[in-house]
Amino acid sequence: MIDITLDLLLLLMAAAFAAGFVDAIAGGGGLITLPVLMMAGLSPAQALATNKVQGIFGTGTAALSYAARGLVDLRSQWRSALIAAGAGAGGAVLVSAIPTEGLRLILPVILIGIAMFFAFKPGLNDLDRTRRLAPLAFAMTVVPFFAFYDGLIGPGAGAFYMIGFVTLAGYGVLKATAHTKLLNFASNIGGLAAFALVGQPLWLLGMAMGAAQIAGAMLGARLASKVGARLIRPLLVVTSTVLACRLLWQMI
Template identity: 40%
Template sequence: MEFASLTIEMYFFLFTIAIVAGFLDTLAGGGGLLTLPALMMTGMPPLAALATNKLQSSMGAATASVMMLRGRRVRWHQVKYLMLSAFIGSVIGTVILQFIDAQMLTVIIPVVITCIGIYFLITPMVDEANKPVRVSSAGYKKFVVPLIGFYDGILGPGTGSFFTLAGRALRGQKFLEATAIAKTLNFASNIASLLVFLFAGHVVWLLGMLMMVGQFIGAWLGSHCLFKIPVSYLRYLVVFMCFAMLIKYVAT
């Protein structure tokens, strides 16, 4: 899909947002809260904004996942079937999305992003207290992970944090373990959704590829800072930038 009405300044803005989102997403999650409103500000159709967001965010998720696997923060045998579950759930969500009226999406997307932003603001993520296992491994793989993957396919922002929260609350994972596993699951759900969008022809390639470069830079920087700096204050930055762009989008 082509979309040629952007200025040089807007391309630079989106490239910068992708760098910031890739960095923050690796550290604190919520990168989609920045990139999706930024893409919507360009005036592109909702499905094109969602599709292009998947293209660029897949690079950040892939970079973070490779760094987690290479650094042995997570092992392949731990996540391969969970990734498949996330993949399947995301495919289903993205296919259903193709049949939702575009005018409805222009209302639904800002409302959901606002709700996720508030969730980010009030939900503590760094909590190292031991958690009991509440869901079996099979139940987690068959129901919880595909459900979060479904959400990623149908919209997306905040998915990485939902995977982290689910791992902590339902499987009793330590925070750092849950964070590392969430990166790989988010990558699987991103790629699944992207494949459907590619088949449907909604991706804006030039813009998406430019933002992919930004995501790679940001995720690479973030992966080298992960586990080394406190991340709680970064969440406030994510929410502030998200709401600022939503206000700008609604005002235009």
């Protein structure tokens, strides 16, 4: 059991606030909180589990904030959310049974590709475009695939949800962000349920960080709702690139 001093708690809460702000706009909040939790002395499993605890506060707040602004209809998306929760739990349960090293090797390349897509693809704005996949087909294929990944590995899940909504569901960037937060929240809930059985999360620490996540997520969602794609696109490019670089650095 680590000793959580007041200084360490404030540092972790500051990291959670920053993560909530960034994650509400473009995803990638785990880039901030997970390394800080591990530097604080938590084991990898405990850090992952505690990160899920605090993360659900941020993604849940962002989802509700976007819903309150009419950007996502929670009543029409509950089935997709249930699918995401189940798939996220499945990924977390199998985290020690499925070899993920091959996926980790190609993940930086995929993330750099996503960053380049959002950086250079013309016409990416907040307007909806042609839908390439029916809502039911999207919910039955794309949603569980990315949610399973979220439970299994995690980093980059928000970017994957985003590109799925933009390229296949035909959503504008802001609408895609809103729906990404809802499914992120659902797959995080599922992942936390599984991790809680094996990862021994620090619940009080996670909830304290969660309070800071709420504040950051509210601010981020409000700003993204006002500015839209002009803010979301560059921040998504930055977070995807930073995550790719971090993964490459871990391989060295």
